[in-house]
Amino acid sequence: MTYPFLKGHGTENDFVLLPDHDGSVHGDLDEARVRALCHRRAGIGGDGVLRVIRTAALPADLAALGEGSEWFMDYRNADGSISEMCGNGVRVFALHLIDEGLVDPDAPIPVGSRDGVKVVTRAADGGLTVDMGSPRLLGHTEVTVDGRTWPARHVDMGNPHAVAFVDSLDSIGGAGTLLEPPGHDAAVYPDGVNVELVVRRGPRHVAMRVHERGSGETRSCGTGACAVMVAAAEADGAGSDGAGSAAGAAYRVDLPGGTLMIELSAEGRVLMTGPAVIVARGTTDL
Numbered sequence: 001m002t003y004p005f006l007k008g009h010g011t012e013n014d015f016v017l018l019p020d021h022d023g024s025v026h027g028d029l030d031e032a033r034v035r036a037l038c039h040r041r042a043g044i045g046g047d048g049v050l051r052v053i054r055t056a057a058l059p060a061d062l063a064a065l066g067e068g069s070e071w072f073m074d075y076r077n078a079d080g081s082i083s084e085m086c087g088n089g090v091r092v093f094a095l096h097l098i099d100e101g102l103v104d105p106d107a108p109i110p111v112g113s114r115d116g117v118k119v120v121t122r123a124a125d126g127g128l129t130v131d132m133g134s135p136r137l138l139g140h141t142e143v144t145v146d147g148r149t150w151p152a153r154h155v156d157m158g159n160p161h162a163v164a165f166v167d168s169l170d171s172i173g174g175a176g177t178l179l180e181p182p183g184h185d186a187a188v189y190p191d192g193v194n195v196e197l198v199v200r201r202g203p204r205h206v207a208m209r210v211h212e213r214g215s216g217e218t219r220s221c222g223t224g225a226c227a228v229m230v231a232a233a234e235a236d237g238a239g240s241d242g243a244g245s246a247a248g249a250a251y252r253v254d255l256p257g258g259t260l261m262i263e264l265s266a267e268g269r270v271l272m273t274g275p276a277v278i279v280a281r282g283t284t285d286l
């Protein structure tokens with residue numbers, strides 16, 4: 001069977017997009033197909049898959065999560081597992097909808113996800129801004145990477161994150177070498193966790209590396225950058241809800257694949273701005 005695909009990325013977090021508007025192409029998108037598509041040597045290659053489907057074509061339980069949005073981002077990690085949300089992916093997804101004339105490019109674009117509807121707007125710098133919703137600052141925990149253990153902040157951005165402030169990003173193996181899933185408390189993260197390692201670069205400016213649940217070390221993670229901003233804002237004197245005195249603050253978050261700007265609105269909502277690019281389109285029989 002041959003079917004269409006596109007390839008895109010946001011700050012080098014790369015995705016295979018699968019247009020499947022009425023759900024007739026991929027049915028239940030199984031893990032084996034996702035792994036084959038994302039394989040870096042035998043497939044198209046990607047950190048994950050974004051299935052582009054109309055909310056109305058989904059089973060009732062999923063459709064309920066996307067209520068109010070015509071389009072739903074059905075996201076899968078490279079290993080075929082499902083995640084609630086993908087911050088870089090939703091920008092790439094919205095760009096695809098704009099490119100294909102599927103939405104009004106001048107209006108806010110609602111995109112359904114397993115973490116509810118995210119609204120994407122065009123940013124002044126040519127990028128896209130996503131209202132990522134309200135973060136949840138949960139407990140304190142720890143993570144172990146390369147045999148070293150750090151205290152970490154548990155931040156929920158719809159998906160689970162552990163944010164650890166470290167002395168140096170360079171001393172923890174080379175870039176792209178966090179191959180083993182970091183050690184973490186399975187009681188805190190029963191479904192696994194995305195782990196962010198962070199250093200300060202200046203006032204409201206941080207840099208990070210990330211090991212993603214289901215994808216390994218990636219060049220960028222949008223929800224991860226948001227979690228990092230929330231943890232940094234708390235450390236900089238915000239209230240326990242992540243808003244407080246940091247509300248309105250904008251942080252620059254540098255990642256191996258680029259830079260994201262993350263802002264905490266006066267209402268305590270996280271606004272993420274960054275680029276999105278489509279680099280290829282074609283058909284595959286994978």
Ligand SMILES: N[C@@H](CCC[C@H](N)C(=O)O)C(=O)O
Pocket residue numbers: 013048077082083084085086087088089159160194212213214215218220221222223224
């Ligand atoms: N890269 C994404 C996050 C993808 C999901 C994550 N690996 C998980 O399992 O929660 C992003 O940009 O947010």
